Amino acid sequence: MITLNDTHFIAAGTNRACYVHPEDPNKCLKVVISGNNKESHREISYYQFLLKRDISWAMVARFYGTQASNKGEAEVVELIRDNDDNISHSLDHYFRILTSEDELKKFIDLLIELKRYLFTELIYVKDLNAVNIVYQKSSNERGKLVVIDGLAYPNRFKALNNIDFFTKKKINKSWKHFIWTLKKRCSSKYHKNLKILLIESENQL
Known part of the structure; x- marks a missing residue:
């Protein structure tokens, strides 16, 4: 299980919060904070559909699956960074x-x-x-x-x-x-x- 804390925090919306993956700075973890998993489940299902279609991920953050964390199940997604390594x-x-x-x-x-x-x-x-x-x-x-x-x-x-x-x-x-x-x-x-x-x-x- 991945442990997330405030040092990993990037931003939060109404439904989910995003954290830098503690083990890989080029990935982020999206976790539900509202108690409503509907949006995440819908997104994960569509990501899996895109993976089966073998799309190019050139202009969409790549999806890597899900992972257990201390804040609940998290989507693991590519964290987009600039050429100076700052988050875009x-x-x-x-x-x-x-x-x-x-x-x-x-x-x-x-x-x-x-x-x-x-x-x-x-x-x-x-x-x-x-x-x-x-x-x-x-x-x-x-x-x-x-x-x-x-x-x-x-x-x-x-x-x-x-x-x-x-x-x-x-x-x-x-x-x-x-x-x-x-x-x-x-x-x-x-x-x-x-x-x-x-x-x-x-x-x-």
């Missing part, structure tokens, strides 16, 4: 501190890459938002976006999850909702250009 910050963090149009354009380009990836790999993120996506810095100064939370089956009827058409419809709906919420994450002075860039990005896909 959320897209929400970067949108709130935007300082230039060039920086905004860089993130729009990265969002285009993320959308292509999700559609190519047919990965549905039910709770797609700027907090559940991190920006991973790399030595090439470009970096990439990585989804770290919020995954779930796209359809209630599991048979439909093996049909690309229905999965793509759900991904597209989720993406459109997400993309237009981004303007709430940055200064109002960028809203006009953000809208223009987002429209242009849709035309590139």
Whole structure:
């Protein structure tokens, strides 16, 4: 059993808390703190589905299974770190501190890459938002976006999850909702250009 304490703590949401894995700094442990295991069970089931499909984990935090801890059963997931080994910050963090149009354009380009990836790999993120996506810095100064939370089956009827058409419809709906919420994450002075860039990005896909 893994023992977790405050030194391992990263962050907490309404339902779960996240800790650095004591035995591997490149993994994290998600544990339920609300008493409601429904979200975790749903996510684990979908992760197992993705493992069977042998997807690329290039832009989604890799799932390693579950492990017992002193705080209950935990999901073991890849902990995304920058090239300086610091834990990567959320897209929400970067949108709130935007300082230039060039920086905004860089993130729009990265969002285009993320959308292509999700559609190519047919990965549905039910709770797609700027907090559940991190920006991973790399030595090439470009970096990439990585989804770290919020995954779930796209359809209630599991048979439909093996049909690309229905999965793509759900991904597209989720993406459109997400993309237009981004303007709430940055200064109002960028809203006009953000809208223009987002429209242009849709035309590139």
